Amino acid sequence: MSERAIGVFDSGVGGLTVLKELSRQLxxxxxxxxxDTARVPYGTKSPATVTRYALEAAAFLVSLGVKALVVACNTASAVALPALAARYQMPVFGVIGPGAARALQLSRGRRIGVIGTEGTIKSEAYARALHQLDSRVHVFGVPCPLFVPLAEEGWADHPIAHMAASEYLMPLLTEKIDTLVLGCTHYPLLKNTLSQVLGPQIALVDSAEETAAAVACRLNEDSLTRHTPCSPHRFFVTDVPDRFERVGGAFWGEPLHGVKQVEIG
Amino acid sequence: MSERAIGVFDSGVGGLTVLKELSRQLxxxxxxxxxDTARVPYGTKSPATVTRYALEAAAFLVSLGVKALVVACNTASAVALPALAARYQMPVFGVIGPGAARALQLSRGRRIGVIGTEGTIKSEAYARALHQLDSRVHVFGVPCPLFVPLAEEGWADHPIAHMAASEYLMPLLTEKIDTLVLGCTHYPLLKNTLSQVLGPQIALVDSAEETAAAVACRLNEDSLTRHTPCSPHRFFVTDVPDRFERVGGAFWGEPLHGVKQVEIG
Structure with missing residues (x-):
């Protein structure tokens, strides 16, 4: 069982930031x-639709014989985790729990901002996760719909990204947050721009890093850690691969090749 | 037959700018x-996937007994029109032919710019349509992925939109275009910003207006024009209606209510 692969899914390229951290830490x-590029994005869609898509994505990965599932998508983690955990016996990880736990460790004044897609913010999943850990925390959520196309356009460090960040983060600065959770897997690409707007006093939480750490910890606990050299990673998409390969390179950190198209659902 | 409705589809709210023109002119x-909000956007997806979605959307409208189909989506018009025309006997309209014809009427120097989604620009559908009408025309296409989220965010007149427009249109100004086709149904909301960046010498072509005119003309030719007062328009979506109702109001020009969710495909 330990020699099996870890299955990771997202609506598109964003989850590659989580994959990159998994590859670095494990x-x-x-x-x-x-x-799931034929149906990207999940962030503007309803919980019922996103849950259906997530179950179909998970079923595909399970059919390949994985030992664990990572939902590398904040929107799907926010709404579909209970349905996935109910269907499968294997460990299922979302990105929200680990990000929330880390934010609480870093926050001194318990004033935490969360940025993400409309779906993630509207779900209030981070607020719920944070309040479960500490009922005294104040959580301020802001949807930032421009950040995904800015990251995919390669404009993460462009003055337009800086202006959009200033606009979106203004209410969070007014609320005097001390910690900001990047609640979308695309947003690590915007770290520099966000840091410039926020200044050095506000801590940034990258859920990708925290999720990979949680996976590493759990695999170790469950004696599921692999001990032989791994086969090459495999990449699948539900639409034709060319755009995923072209845009995804910046998220994965190196060129993507050999991505295969599959039908799911 | 003439008393039947006209069926109009798009991947999301954008096509409402075409619907608004149809309602104004007819x-x-x-x-x-x-x-088709469960699968929006079409603009980053492959021709095969978009064609499949368009056929499913059309089949739904045909099942309601419409007398004509309007593909109020540039991406679907660019790739799926032949498949739709092959399947149905009724008139099927896209937004590209009418926009291209109007651009040629307005262009004095035969230097025409086209802006749209990645899918529309990559398809080169406007270039083909323009060259069929006049082989001497020069066509310059630029994808503008930020414009859709800017329009949906209500930032069409925001300085960020102005900066993005300056960035995207710069190569078209360098090419000294005299006419610009708004090759995405979202873009009419950005007309003011685009005009400011382009100046008064460059003509703007709004495909929604031209498409509605083409529909009016053809219905008249085919004696399909309705002669009794019409029933209220009906709106359907494939995801839950709340976001469509909220964001779509700005595209339709008045509040949207009573939108129904349906399953297609």
């Missing part, structure tokens, strides 16, 4: 990634 | 609109 593990 | 006609 270099011996084989990773299988599915980007 | 106030007696009953309109049925489908926004």
């Amino acid at each position: 270099p011996e593990e084989e990773l299988v990634y599915l980007g | 106030p007696e006609e009953e309109l049925v609109y489908l926004g």
Whole structure:
């Protein structure tokens, strides 16, 4: 069982920031990634629709024989985790719990901002996760719909990104947050721009890093850590691969090749 | 037959700018609109996927007994029109032919710019349509992925939109275009910003206006024009209606209510 791959899915390229962290923290593990690019984005869609899509994505990965599932998408983590956990016995990880836990560790004044897609913010999943850990925390959520196309356009450090960040983060600065959770897997690409707007006093939480750490910890606990050199990672998408390969390179950190198209659902 | 409704579809809210023009130019006609919001956007997806979605959307409208189909989406018009025309006997209209014809009427120097989604620009559908009408025309296409989220965010007149427009249109100004086609149904909301960046010498072509005129003309030719007062327009979406109702109001020009969710495909 420990020699099996870890299955990771997202609606598109964003989850590759999580995959990259998994690969960095667990270099011996084989990773299988599915980007549901025929139905991207999940962030503007309803909980029922996103849950259906997530179950279909998970079923595809499970059919490949994975030992664990990582929902590398904040929107799907926000709404579909209970349905996934109910259907499968294997460990299922979302990105929200680990990000929330880390934010509480870093926050001194318990004033935490969360930025993400409309779906993630509207779900209030981070607020719920944070309040479960500490009922005294104040959570301020702001949807930032421009950040995904800015990251995919390669404009993460462009003056337009800076202006959009200033606009979106203004209410969070007014609320005097001390910690900001990047509640969308695209947003790590905007870290520099966000840091410039926020200044050095506000801590940034990258859920990708925290999720990979949680996976590493749990695999170790469950004696599921792989001990032989891993096979090459595999990448699947539900639309033709060319755009995923072209845009995804910046998220994965190196060129993407050999991405295969599959039908799910 | 003439008393039947006109079926109009798009991937989301954008096509409402076409619906609005149809309603203005053909106030007696009953309109049925489908926004495929569970699978929006089409603009980053492959021709095969978009064609499949368009056929499913059309099949839904045809099942309601419409007398004509309007593909109020540039991406779907660019790739799926032949498949739709092959399947149905009724008139099927896209937004590209009418926009291209109007651009040629307005252009004095035969240097025409086209802006749209990645899918529309990559398809080169406007370039083909323009070259079929006049082989001497020069066509310059630029994808503008930020414009859709800017329009949906209500930032069409925001300095960020102005900066993005300056960035995207710069190569077209360098090419000294005299006419610009708004090759995406979202873009009419950005007309003011685009005009400011382009100046008064460059003509703007709004495909929604031209498409509605083409529909009016053809219905008249085919004796399909309605002669009795129309029933209220009907709106359908494939995801839950709340976001469509909220964001779509700015596109339709008045509040949207009573939008129904349906399953297609």
